[in-house]
Amino acid sequence: MQAEKEDEDEASPEEYVALSDFTGGGSDQRSFSSGDRLLVHSKPSAEWWWATLQGVPGYVPASYLRLVTAEEEEEEDISLEDPWQDEEYFGSYGTLRLHLEMLSDKSRTETYRQVILSNSASLRNKAVMDLGCGTGIISLFCAQLAQPSVVYAVEASSMADYTRQLVKQNGCEEVVTVLQGRAEEIELPEQVDVLVSEWMGNCLLFEFMVESVLQARDRCLRDGGIMWPSSAALTLVPCQADSYYTEKMAFWERPYGLDFTPLQPLAQQEFFTKPKFSHLIEPEDCLTAPCDVICLDMYTLQVRDLEEMKGQFHFCVEKSGVFHGFTAWFTVHFESLEEGGAAVELNTGPNSEPTHWKQTLFMLDRPVSVYAGDSISGSIVLHRNPVWRRHMTVTLQWNINSSTEDTDNCQANLFMSLYT
Numbered sequence: 001m002q003a004e005k006e007d008e009d010e011a012s013p014e015e016y017v018a019l020s021d022f023t024g025g026g027s028d029q030r031s032f033s034s035g036d037r038l039l040v041h042s043k044p045s046a047e048w049w050w051a052t053l054q055g056v057p058g059y060v061p062a063s064y065l066r067l068v069t070a071e072e073e074e075e076e077d078i079s080l081e082d083p084w085q086d087e088e089y090f091g092s093y094g095t096l097r098l099h100l101e102m103l104s105d106k107s108r109t110e111t112y113r114q115v116i117l118s119n120s121a122s123l124r125n126k127a128v129m130d131l132g133c134g135t136g137i138i139s140l141f142c143a144q145l146a147q148p149s150v151v152y153a154v155e156a157s158s159m160a161d162y163t164r165q166l167v168k169q170n171g172c173e174e175v176v177t178v179l180q181g182r183a184e185e186i187e188l189p190e191q192v193d194v195l196v197s198e199w200m201g202n203c204l205l206f207e208f209m210v211e212s213v214l215q216a217r218d219r220c221l222r223d224g225g226i227m228w229p230s231s232a233a234l235t236l237v238p239c240q241a242d243s244y245y246t247e248k249m250a251f252w253e254r255p256y257g258l259d260f261t262p263l264q265p266l267a268q269q270e271f272f273t274k275p276k277f278s279h280l281i282e283p284e285d286c287l288t289a290p291c292d293v294i295c296l297d298m299y300t301l302q303v304r305d306l307e308e309m310k311g312q313f314h315f316c317v318e319k320s321g322v323f324h325g326f327t328a329w330f331t332v333h334f335e336s337l338e339e340g341g342a343a344v345e346l347n348t349g350p351n352s353e354p355t356h357w358k359q360t361l362f363m364l365d366r367p368v369s370v371y372a373g374d375s376i377s378g379s380i381v382l383h384r385n386p387v388w389r390r391h392m393t394v395t396l397q398w399n400i401n402s403s404t405e406d407t408d409n410c411q412a413n414l415f416m417s418l419y420t
C-alpha cells in the first residue's frame with residue numbers, strides 16, 4: 001500500500017474541466033461549476049475521484065469531468081475568452097432553423113401581433129426599438145398595424161441582411177430601419193418610447209438575452225418609456241411524469257425478459273440530473289396548484305439581480321399521486337400604452353396553447369408517493385454560471401410534510417441541474 005501511496009504522491013495531478021455544475025452532497029464532496037478546472041490527485045474508484053479546486057480538496061463525480069489535453073488547453077483558453085459564446089450563439093441565429101421554429105409558434109407570434117394591434121392608436125408617432133428582431137416580424141407588425149414614427153430593428157446575426165430585404169419586400173422601409181449589431185453597442189439616433197423584444201429562453205432566462213434588454217433599457221429607452229414585456233414570472237408545480245419515468249427508468253426492469261436493473265443508477269445519473277427541455281405536461285399531471293416562484297419587473301430589474309434569483313414555494317397536494325419532479329414554465333405580460341388599458345399575456349403553461357418553449361421538467365432522483373393534504377415546501381435558486389454567461393444552474397430544495405403518516409417524513413432533497 002505504501003508503494004501505491006508514494007506512486008500517487010509522485011504522479012503529478014491531472015487537469016480536468018467540469019462539464020456541468022455539481023453541488024456536493026456530503027461534507028467530503030467538492031462542489032464546482034461548469035467550466036471549472038480541477039486537479040485530480042487520485043482515483044480511488046471509477047465513480048469518485050479525489051481532486052482540488054482552487055486548492056480546496058474533496059471527492060468529485062468522475063462523470064462530470066473531462067481531461068484537458070494540451071491542444072485543448074490552447075483552444076480552451078481561446079474559447080474561454082468568450083464567456084457569451086457569441087460566435088456560436090449568433091451563428092445559430094444566422095440560419096433559418098430557429099427563426100422558423102419561433103415564427104411557427106403561433107401562440108408566441110400572435111401574442112406579439114395582438115400587443116401591436118391592441119395598442120395601435122397609442123403607437124402613432126412613437127419611436128420603437130425591436131431588440132433582437134430576427135426576421136423582423138414584430139417590426140413589420142408595427143409598420144403594418146400601427147403608425148409609429150420609426151422602428152429601429154436591431155439584430156446582431158447575419159440574418160439582418162435578409163431582414164432588410166423583408167422590410168423592403170413588404171413596403172415598410174419608410175418606417176423600419178434595420179441596424180445590424182449588438183444592442184449593447186448600437187447607437188440609436190434617438191431615445192425610443194417603446195422597447196419591445198422577444199428575449200425569453202427556456203425557464204424564462206436561459207440564453208440570458210434579458211441582460212441585453214436591460215442594458216438597452218438603460219441606454220435607449222426614454223424616461224417613462226414602455227417595456228414590452230413589462231413583467232415576467234417563472235412558475236413551478238410538483239408533478240407526475242409517469243411516461244418519462246417509465247421510458248427512462250422502469251424500462252430497465254424487464255427488457256426482453258431480462259433483469260437490467262443494475263443500469264438504473266446510471267439511468268438516474270444520465271437522464272434525471274439535467275432538466276428535460278421541451279417537456280409537455282398535461283394539466284392532470286399537476287399534483288397541486290402552480291406557484292409563481294420568481295417575478296421580474298422589467299422596469300426595475302437590474303443586471304446584477306440576474307446573478308442569483310431566489311424563490312420560495314409551498315404546495316398543498318390536492319390529489320394523491322406519484323411525485324416525480326417539478327415542472328417550470330413562464331408567463332410574460334405586456335401592459336397597455338393606454339392608461340387602464342387591458343394587458344396582453346403570453347402564458348407558456350399547461351393550460352395555455354403549447355408554445356415552442358413547451359415546459360421544463362426537473363426529475364427527482366427517485367419518485368415519492370404523496371397524498372392529498374401533504375405539503376411540499378422549499379426554495380428554488382437560479383444561479384447564473386460565473387463562467388458561461390448564457391447558462392445557469394437551477395437548485396431546488398424541498399421538504400414533504402405528510403399529513404397521513406405520523407412520522408414527519410421530511411425528505412430534504414438537494415436537486416440541481418445545469419443548462420448545457
Ligand SMILES: N=C(N)NC/C=C/[C@H]1O[C@@H](n2cnc3c(N)ncnc32)[C@H](O)[C@@H]1O
Nearest residue numbers: 093132134156157182183198199200201212
Ligand atoms: N427568445 C429567445 N430565446 N431568443 C429569440 C431571439 C433571438 C434573436 O435576437 C438576436 N439577439 C439576441 N441577443 C441580441 C443582442 N444583444 N443584440 C442584437 N440581437 C440580439 C438573435 O440573434 C436572434 O435573432
